Amino acid sequence: MAESRETLVLRDEQNQPLKCEILRQVVIEEQAYALATPVDAVIKVLVWEGEEEPGQAVNGDADMEGILDEPDPEELQAAIPTIQAVLEELNLTLQQNGFDILTVQGELPPVEEEDVFELGESEEDAQEFQLLATFFYKDKKYGIFTPLDPVLVYVALPDEGDPYLLNPEDSPALFDQLNAVLLDLDEVVEEEEYDDEEYDDEDED
Helix, strand or coil, X not given: CCCCCCEEEEECCCCCEEEEEEEEEEEECCXXXXXXXXXXXXXXXXXXXXXXXXXXXXXXXXHHCCCEECCCHHHHHHCHHHHHHHHHCCCCEEEECHHHCEEEECCCCCCCHHHEEEECCCCCCCEEEEEEEEEEECCEEEEEEEECCCCCEEEEECCCCCXXXXXXXXXXXXXXXXXXXXCCHHHHHHHHHHHHHHHHHHHHC
């Protein structure tokens, strides 16, 4: 079991919380910053919008081909009870968090190759997602996805006051510094694997 990390709570403009764990911290010009990730698994709900362009079939189901798109926020909110019911069948509990982020609590199902999608507005920003489930709502087919890589955010840690989420558009130069110092996913993964090995050795002793 990996060592537990320090956690913090971020709040959006509506004071809705998002609980995150801190992966790394750094001080730049006497200000502390952190690389963090939501404690629970993030999910994204997308809708199939027809077959105007070639799409990727889900589990070989031709009816699932089409363009995956972000649903209308009001439609997504109206579908929340359905999403909750679908996730409960997987023993997952839906959580609505600040910053319009949806997460689930519980053990995610194993990743199957046929359930892996590359999603993004372009090839450069495409990321791999696991399809957890599909459902119909008002004659539209939706998919519930979770990213295979952790969702990372930068957080300011002021000496006084609450931590807050940083926006890359507000300070591109600061984000360049944080990327250079904090963003090394391979190293983070290696550290976690090393922690696991240490705990396994202790258990054997």
